[in-house]
Amino acid sequence: MRHCIELDGHDHLIWLSRTADGYILRFDGGDVAISLDNGLLRAGDSQGPVHIAGQGDRLFIHWNGESHELLFKDAVLRHAAGAASGSEDTVRAPMPGAVVGVSSEAGQTVMEGDILLVIESMKLETAIRASRDGVVEAVHVTLSQSFERDAPLVTLAPLGEDA
Amino acid sequence: MMRRIHSRIDPRDAAFLANVEHNRALAAELERRQHAVRTIRPERDLQRLERQGKMTVRARLEQLLDPGTPFLELSTLAAGETPYAEDAPGAGQLVGIGIVSGKEVVIRADDSSVKGGAWYPMSVKKIVRALDIAIENRLPVVHMCDSAGGFLPLQAQFFADRYGAGRIFRNQSTLSKMGVPQVALVLGNCTAGGAYIPALSDYSVIVRGTGAIFLGGPPLVKAATGEDVTVDELGGADMHTSVSGVADYPADNELHGIAITREIVAQWRRQPKAGEPAIDPEPPAYDPAELYGILPADGRVQFDMREVIARIVDGSRFHEYQPGYGTTLICGYARIWGQQVGILANNGVLFSDSALKGAHFIELCDQNRTPLLFLQNITGFMVGREYERRGITKDGAKMIMAVSGASVPKISINCGASFGAGTYGMNGRAFDPRFMFSWPRSQVAVMGAEQAAGVLTTVKIRQMEREGGALTDEQIAAIREPVIAEYQRSSSAWYATSELWDDGVIDPLATRETIAIALSAALNTPIPEPRYGVFRM
Numbered sequence: 001m002r003h004c005i006e007l008d009g010h011d012h013l014i015w016l017s018r019t020a021d022g023y024i025l026r027f028d029g030g031d032v033a034i035s036l037d038n039g040l041l042r043a044g045d046s047q048g049p050v051h052i053a054g055q056g057d058r059l060f061i062h063w064n065g066e067s068h069e070l071l072f073k074d075a076v077l078r079h080a081a082g083a084a085s086g087s088e089d090t091v092r093a094p095m096p097g098a099v100v101g102v103s104s105e106a107g108q109t110v111m112e113g114d115i116l117l118v119i120e121s122m123k124l125e126t127a128i129r130a131s132r133d134g135v136v137e138a139v140h141v142t143l144s145q146s147f148e149r150d151a152p153l154v155t156l157a158p159l160g161e162d163a
Numbered sequence: 164m165m166r167r168i169h170s171r172i173d174p175r176d177a178a179f180l181a182n183v184e185h186n187r188a189l190a191a192e193l194e195r196r197q198h199a200v201r202t203i204r205p206e207r208d209l210q211r212l213e214r215q216g217k218m219t220v221r222a223r224l225e226q227l228l229d230p231g232t233p234f235l236e237l238s239t240l241a242a243g244e245t246p247y248a249e250d251a252p253g254a255g256q257l258v259g260i261g262i263v264s265g266k267e268v269v270i271r272a273d274d275s276s277v278k279g280g281a282w283y284p285m286s287v288k289k290i291v292r293a294l295d296i297a298i299e300n301r302l303p304v305v306h307m308c309d310s311a312g313g314f315l316p317l318q319a320q321f322f323a324d325r326y327g328a329g330r331i332f333r334n335q336s337t338l339s340k341m342g343v344p345q346v347a348l349v350l351g352n353c354t355a356g357g358a359y360i361p362a363l364s365d366y367s368v369i370v371r372g373t374g375a376i377f378l379g380g381p382p383l384v385k386a387a388t389g390e391d392v393t394v395d396e397l398g399g400a401d402m403h404t405s406v407s408g409v410a411d412y413p414a415d416n417e418l419h420g421i422a423i424t425r426e427i428v429a430q431w432r433r434q435p436k437a438g439e440p441a442i443d444p445e446p447p448a449y450d451p452a453e454l455y456g457i458l459p460a461d462g463r464v465q466f467d468m469r470e471v472i473a474r475i476v477d478g479s480r481f482h483e484y485q486p487g488y489g490t491t492l493i494c495g496y497a498r499i500w501g502q503q504v505g506i507l508a509n510n511g512v513l514f515s516d517s518a519l520k521g522a523h524f525i526e527l528c529d530q531n532r533t534p535l536l537f538l539q540n541i542t543g544f545m546v547g548r549e550y551e552r553r554g555i556t557k558d559g560a561k562m563i564m565a566v567s568g569a570s571v572p573k574i575s576i577n578c579g580a581s582f583g584a585g586t587y588g589m590n591g592r593a594f595d596p597r598f599m600f601s602w603p604r605s606q607v608a609v610m611g612a613e614q615a616a617g618v619l620t621t622v623k624i625r626q627m628e629r630e631g632g633a634l635t636d637e638q639i640a641a642i643r644e645p646v647i648a649e650y651q652r653s654s655s656a657w658y659a660t661s662e663l664w665d666d667g668v669i670d671p672l673a674t675r676e677t678i679a680i681a682l683s684a685a686l687n688t689p690i691p692e693p694r695y696g697v698f699r700m
Binding site for chain 1: 463
């Protein structure tokens with residue numbers, strides 16, 4: 001599977017192959033011989049000094065008088081179904097226990113990571129957090145109610161097409 | 164390239180800030196205790212060392228090490244909770260892994276600043292452990308000897324047992340047999356049993372004037388035979404290096420002795436490392452300092468171990484194995500300073516599925532020759548009729564069988580709780596982790612303090628009720644509180660490290676570097692083929 005990079009806002013599928021005398025960059029536009037030597041980047045017939053700066057996962061590349069922004073896109077994330085729509089709507093109990101704190105109610109808007117409930121199990125308190133941004137559709141348990149493992153605790157309203 | 168963990172922490176959250184304050188205070192307490200053990204000595208003891216022309220053990224260490232290289236000190240706070248803590252700071256021993264003449268070595272040094280460096284029970288345990296580390300990880304050893312010998316009044320606690328003082332010499336012999344070299348630098352007296360440390364080292368250096376080796380010192384000789392003899396005649400540097408052959412190289416002073424020792428270490432061969440070679444390291448994408456805000460001030464509050472992993476591993480990148488199954492045990496691959504590790508981390512109590520997942524993942528790592536890292540925060544296995552009927556005990560047994568049988572190096576960190584059978588499944592001290600460290604907030608015990616106090620006080624309360632009728636709440640509390648206090652003391656990280664149940668208490672922020680040094684040391688030993696006992700199906 002080729003790597004996906006986003007270059008100046010457009011996705012490209014690329015692969016770097018080693019050959020006897022250097023590398024070939026295979027991309028959607030064809031193959032091009034490529035080499036990097038002492039800060040000098042050669043790609044096909046063009047060559048010139050290259051400057052690269054990184055910020056997080058983003059690279060800023062200056063080459064032959066032009067600036068480019070490059071982002072490596074993780075293949076697993078890119079191909080996951082529902083990668084764009086977030087995770088499941090219903091938060092379930094990771095272990096049997098009892099509710100010791102309720103900090104959400106139906107209709108409330110929550111951000112990913114917000115605490116929805118606090119449960120206690122085997123003498124330990126665990127915060128149940130929102131798995132994504134959304135609106136609480138229903139809280140299925142009340143304070144001091146006990147529940148089994150995998151019991152639904154909180155359901156977030158499904159994300160609409162336009163959400 | 165693996166994905167980064169996506170952190171859900173809000174550093175402006177009130178709970179986060181309260182945690183920061185709590186954990187900073189714990190780290191400061193660790194720092195205070197370490198500082199006292201390392202540097203604070205009575206003025207008159209320091210003056211005595213100076214009169215004798217001796218350096219402190221820390222000054223000797225500094226001269227021995229390659230400048231600017233990392234040094235991982237082990238069991239700094241050993242003996243800290245014993246009745247003799249004042250007389251044996253750090254159990255009177257300095258032990259660690261460092262770089263001498265470009266070689267990774269174990270350094271073990273007597274600290275003669277207090278009580279002449281006498282060996283107390285925990286001193287012997289710390290020395291034996293240092294040499295066990297050398298054996299398990301095939302690390303050469305540099306001994307810096309300066310000890311008055313065993314502390315006689317407590318001899319029953321450190322002499323005759325299997326892991327008593329004799330084990331030091333058995334371990335030295337084992338190292339030599341394995342072809343792992345040792346050098347002893349004699350900087351003070353090596354009397355009685357202590358005399359065998361240089362004698363059993365492959366190389367030994369002795370300093371003129373202060374260094375001496377003998378089975379019985381001058382007073383003992385006088386008492387036994389009436390013979391009057393000076394220290395130098397009886398066991399000094401020149402006698403041993405020119406007449407008896409007990410030591411190899413005479414040195415004119417301590418620095419000369421250290422220079423000769425460094426030259427000896429420089430001659431030793433370097434072993435190739437086991438396992439997959441490390442790749443270029445990458446710092447975590449999330450600031451490790453945020454660990455202070457993540458670890459709850461209240462020990463009963465659970466936290467997401469992914470947040471911890473994200474602040475320990477390279478690039479915060481984590482390939483999670485079975486992300487949807489047995490979710491109370493997180494398993495997956497990551498890299499620490501470029502070295503691949505398989506991580507098992509607790510995210511709640513262990514169920515059958517989490518235990519099965521753990522056992523399976525351990526076998527995967529073993530087949531792949533991937534060292535294992537256990538991040539413990541475990542109150543135990545789930546209890547209850549339904550779980551027993553589904554055989555939680557045999558699934559726990561599978562995990563324990565896998566932990567015991569794995570032939571790759573295993574490292575454990577107690578991040579919070581390590582209780583009961585959870586300690587076993589998560590590679591507790593008894594399962595021979597190559598290295599085991601504790602965070603200051605951690606506890607280790609058969610069960611939590613509240614439950615244990617309940618069990619311990621119920622019997623007492625019943626008995627008193629039989630004799631004197633019903634007890635008031637105040638009377639029950641008066642029975643209960645001291646039991647809880649003592650239980651909490653003896654399950655604390657300070658107590659665990661005092662007893663050498665670990666190899667040291669570390670600041671959570673030092674975890675990544677500590678693991679990196681431990682992994683590098685562990686990979687000196689070739690990894691045997693995987694082989695396991697019978698898994699109860």
